[in-house]
Amino acid sequence: EPEVTQTPSHQVTQMGQEVILRCVPISNHLYFYWYRQILGQKVEFLVSFYNNEISEKSEIFDDQFSVERPDGSNFTLKIRSTKLEDSAMYFCASGGAAGANVLTFGAGSRLTVL
Amino acid sequence: QQPVQSPQAVILREGEDAVINCSSSKALYSVHWYRQKHGEAPVFLMILLKGGEQKGHDKISASFNEKKQQSSLYLTASQLSYSGTYFCGTAIYGQNFVFGPGTRLSVLP
Numbered sequence: 001e002p003e004v005t006q007t008p009s010h011q012v013t014q015m016g017q018e019v020i021l022r023c024v025p026i027s028n029h030l031y032f033y034w035y036r037q038i039l040g041q042k043v044e045f046l047v048s049f050y051n052n053e054i055s056e057k058s059e060i061f062d063d064q065f066s067v068e069r070p071d072g073s074n075f076t077l078k079i080r081s082t083k084l085e086d087s088a089m090y091f092c093a094s095g096g097a098a099g100a101n102v103l104t105f106g107a108g109s110r111l112t113v114l
Numbered sequence: 115q116q117p118v119q120s121p122q123a124v125i126l127r128e129g130e131d132a133v134i135n136c137s138s139s140k141a142l143y144s145v146h147w148y149r150q151k152h153g154e155a156p157v158f159l160m161i162l163l164k165g166g167e168q169k170g171h172d173k174i175s176a177s178f179n180e181k182k183q184q185s186s187l188y189l190t191a192s193q194l195s196y197s198g199t200y201f202c203g204t205a206i207y208g209q210n211f212v213f214g215p216g217t218r219l220s221v222l223p
């Protein structure tokens with residue numbers, strides 16, 4: 001069964017450092033997403049990406065985040081100048097069609113900011 | 115616009131039934147239900163696209179009332195494996211969807 005692959009599974013970083021999280025979506029999917037989940041809390045939307053550009057982003061996105069699709073397979077999330085409160089699980093998801101999307105989630109990347 | 119879910123948490127004994135509700139203040143294009151087990155990624159359960167549609171598999175079903183902008187997830191004769199946090203995801207016309215805050219379901223033997 002096709003799956004979404006995320007790396008690293010866990011990253012520890014110092015406050016103020018930049019972090020890049022990587023995702024390989026399902027190959028024939030067109031829509032890509034990043035979500036964040038602080039431990040025990042809701043799954044929070046960060047950004048959606050379609051046709052090589054951002055289609056929607058959350059209010060907090062521009063403060064610290066950026067996304068890229070550097071080649072035909074990878075989808076990356078960059079977190080600039082990490083803060084303690086950025087410690088969370090970051091999920092990548094991909095889907096086939098907007099609105100009726102069925103999202104397939106990756107296993108997540110756990111970020112710990114010290 | 116994040117959907118609202120209720121209840122926040124529910125505890126059941128194995129074999130009991132539960133209903134989880136999801137509502138939005140805006141017109142919805144679709145409603146999705148996902149389940150997340152502790153330490154794992156959310157997993158797709160079902161999607162409802164039409165007003166009044168009902169879907170289900172096994173003993174988990176859902177309804178979508180487009181007029182009321184509500185969806186309900188029905189868990190019948192719950193099993194231990196049903197434990198987890200259930201999220202509804204809603205899509206407003208033309209936009210990508212966001213998840214509700216989640217309902218934590220605990221099924222006890």
